[in-house]
Amino acid sequence: MDNKILGYLRENDKVGVRNHVLIIPVDDISNSAAVAVENIIQGTLAIPHHYGRLQFGKDLDLFFNTMIGTGRNPNVAAAIVVGIEPNWTNKIAEGIAETGKPVEAFYIEKNGELKTIEKMARSAAKLVEYATNLKKELVDFSELTISLKCGESDTTSGLASNRVVGRFVENFLQENGTVLFGETTELTGAEHIIAERFKKEEERDKFLKIFNDYQELIKSQGVDLLGSQPTQGNIEGGLSTIEEKALGNIQKIGNAKIDSALDYGEFPVGKGLHFMNTSSAAAEAVTLFAAAGAVIHLFPTGQGNIIGNPVIPVLKITANPKTANFMSEHIDLNVSGLLKLNGSLNDHAENLWNKIIETANGKLVRAEILKHREFVLTKLYPSA
Missing domain, CATH: 3.40.50.2300 (Response regulator)
Known part of the structure; x- marks a missing residue:
């Protein structure tokens, strides 16, 4: 590679x-x-x-x-x-x-x-x-910071597209790259698995505080997130509970260990894999990742999502053959062959690696070509 x-x-x-x-x-x-x-x-x-x-x-x-x-x-x-x-x-x-x-x-x-x-x-x-x-210079691929967030997930996400991203992440981290992931509420039901992955106890504690504070906020409003988490699109795609969604979601980091827990928009210190507190809303999360230094975003999608960002290319991956067909103008990489055992997980991860290299070298992703520039700020509470 x-x-x-x-x-x-x-x-x-x-x-x-x-x-x-x-x-x-x-x-x-x-x-x-x-x-x-x-x-x-x-x-x-x-x-x-x-x-x-x-x-x-x-x-x-x-x-x-x-x-x-x-x-x-x-x-x-x-x-x-x-x-x-x-x-x-x-x-x-x-x-x-x-x-x-x-x-x-x-x-x-x-x-x-x-x-x-x-x-x-x-x-x-x-x-x-x-x-x-300004002139481009030849640099190591590992010098990039890459962020992850999925959207409109379905059963194909956890089975294939998220797993392809996860294998890429494992390989990229082995090359000393930097990766950001988040979606705090979408870890519900899998938070204990994420907590176990932290290399340092103090970072694990920080993550758990971020996660538990989010849960308490939801409880304080007396609401049921069904319809928001999982979304209507997730439910249509076969994900009936937040726990199902979470277990598919965490496939995006493979088996990698986590170096730190970051609050909203916080810069990572050092290379490696970093959790960031974010909304699960696509445009908000990608905006925060860009503010923390990500230069390319990987976006696996099941049912199809058209999110972009003005500053960083958002590269879309799907394993849903219907999405790859009917929303082809939005999809950069079709990995649905993995579900049919056409190619190994490593083969598809290598295809993704090469696609990211092309993007890094200047090839526009579909979201850029279609001028999707969703810049959305995260707001914590009403203004004065």
Whole structure:
């Protein structure tokens, strides 16, 4: 298997596989300025969202971590941050600038939107020139951080597509790679298996606290998650309980041991396999993984899911032959042959390895081709 890729070696020695000039609105009322610059300047990418006003406490901390982390992602060559006022705008810009990449900040107050757009566009043009002059370098595949999340799982997920991902993860970790996984509620019924996989007791305890806090939150609302967990799509696909779903879900990490437990959007320290506290909602989870440094996301799906992300390629794998047929424009790798014993688990994992190498070297995944750019922030509680 190929262990080298052509990637972008960033100023902080992280390796990216895309080369975005990102336009980051700090708040919802700055979205229009960010989108305007994207429309004017070729090679820029805006990430509009609905938050950034009157958040507080842990929710505000998570907001800053996500926005800064997104700008710090190795797939980003340079960034422009725009906000209604200077304080929060500068906080995000300065956090991104710590990586050494070029960052500019602009404020709409006391300037007006039209003048701000003009200033941003002039700056963006120069940053696009800078980014498009960067050269790819030959680097080890293991320098990448790859994240995992499945969606619209069915019986084929745990039997095949998740297992193929799991075998890839085992092989990638043997090469000293870095992998992030999460979906806290979707571990329900298999949390004891995950807990046993942690290498260090303190990280196991951190994971169990994260998991139990989530369970207590659900109980405090007096609700039954059936229909949300498993989803209606999961149930249609034959997964009748959360425990069934969880046991299929954890196949994505194979038999690998876990190095650490991370809270929302937290950066992993060191290589290896890291659990991150995330929602099981696809767009929210992928956004958090990107903010924590993932540069490619692996997304096994059973019934079919069309999620993408603006910053990182989301590579779709399915073992459901109907999904591979009827939703072919969304599927990057069909592993349904494994269910018919056409090829071994290792054969299909090698095919996935090669597909990821192609993606890392610049081949667009289906979600990128179809312009799926779902950037969705995780919100912990209502704003003030």
